[in-house]
Amino acid sequence: MNKVLGHDEVRTAFGEAMHHKRLHHAWLLYGVKGIGKAALAEQLTALYLCESPSLQDFQACGQCHPCAMLHAGSHPDVSKVELLYNKKKKKMNRDINIEQTREALGFLALSGLKSTRRVLMIDDANLMNNQAANALLKGLEEPTEGSLLLIVCHDLMRLPATIRSRCMLQVCSPLNEDNMQHVLHSQNLDERLMQLAMSLGQGSPGRVAALLNKQHAQALLEWQDLLIDLEHSDIGLVQKWLDKHVKDIPHDLIANMVLNATHDVMLNAQAWQTSSQIYSALLAVGSWPKEVVRAYFAPCACPDVIHFTITKCLEK
Numbered sequence: 206m207n208k209v210l211g212h213d214e215v216r217t218a219f220g221e222a223m224h225h226k227r228l229h230h231a232w233l234l235y236g237v238k239g240i241g242k243a244a245l246a247e248q249l250t251a252l253y254l255c256e257s258p259s260l261q262d263f264q265a266c267g268q269c270h271p272c273a274m275l276h277a278g279s280h281p282d283v284s285k286v287e288l289l290y291n292k293k294k295k296k297m298n299r300d301i302n303i304e305q306t307r308e309a310l311g312f313l314a315l316s317g318l319k320s321t322r323r324v325l326m327i328d329d330a331n332l333m334n335n336q337a338a339n340a341l342l343k344g345l346e347e348p349t350e351g352s353l354l355l356i357v358c359h360d361l362m363r364l365p366a367t368i369r370s371r372c373m374l375q376v377c378s379p380l381n382e383d384n385m386q387h388v389l390h391s392q393n394l395d396e397r398l399m400q401l402a403m404s405l406g407q408g409s410p411g412r413v414a415a416l417l418n419k420q421h422a423q424a425l426l427e428w429q430d431l432l433i434d435l436e437h438s439d440i441g442l443v444q445k446w447l448d449k450h451v452k453d454i455p456h457d458l459i460a461n462m463v464l465n466a467t468h469d470v471m472l473n474a475q476a477w478q479t480s481s482q483i484y485s486a487l488l489a490v491g492s493w494p495k496e497v498v499r500a501y502f503a504p505c506a507c508p509d510v511i512h513f514t515i516t517k518c519l520e521k
């Protein structure tokens with residue numbers, strides 16, 4: 206089972222509800238991508254099924270028979286719904302479909318083999334299509350005794366309100382600095398990559414997973430060098446870098462590095478005087494594919510002046 210860092214509040218709330226025998230039958234864990242929500246759901250599953258959980262820190266014992274079966278991935282009363290690989294099309298399915306949801310709810314409706322308890326986890330629940338979500342609703346309305354549903358998603362608002370309102374909502378926060386550093390240290394990043402990962406990751410190790418790929422890491426360090434003095438960047442080199450890497454490297458990393466590079470300019474900006482400075486700085490990377498700019502720059506909660514600038518870039 207993956208080690209879980211952070212999320213203590215959620216685990217405590219769950220453990221206390223369990224201890225006082227008022228555990229809600231469906232928990233919805235939501236928060237940004239890459240912070241360990243699925244690992245947390247696995248931890249809560251263990252806590253729920255363990256025969257002698259610790260009531261001090263709400264951890265499963267790791268020793269009993271259910272814990273051993275969970276560790277081996279062979280517990281008969283646990284099931285998971287997630288996006289599946291389509292062998293015919295040789296790629297991942299686009300959504301979680303109704304057959305998967307129905308089959309999983311059928312599993313949950315049976316009584317447990319090892320105890321009266323059963324757990325179903327739905328990972329990336331925002332990928333359920335409408336039919337799948339409607340089917341899930343039925344399971345939420347008629348829970349079987351002892352069944353626990355753990356729904357994990359990063360985009361809460363893409364789940365129907367009818368589902369959200371029937372679950373115990375628990376927000377999962379990004380990792381704090383210590384925990385983030387702990388995870389990154391365990392991944393053996395060198396000092397410069399550590400710094401880059403801390404600034405780009407914002408508490409989400411998953412967001413900077415591309416830095417574990419040596420070639421991607423090297424490319425992103427080159428990108429950082431190109432952005433040091435954005436206004437005087439060599440446009441030819443920027444263009445060349447983009448042409449070479451924009452297909453392989455996650456766009457949010459590329460875009461966020463540009464936003465970080467313009468951050469100081471923005472902070473000192475007396476908006477109107479320096480907007481032309483920012484404008485020329487962003488023009489240096491104005492050769493972005495339009496879909497990248499739309500998808501990653503425009504929705505950023507950045508000051509109006511940057512929005513204005515990006516709009517101007519797009520008009521060019």
Ligand SMILES: [Zn+2]
Nearest residue numbers: 255266269272
């Ligand atoms: Zn145990």
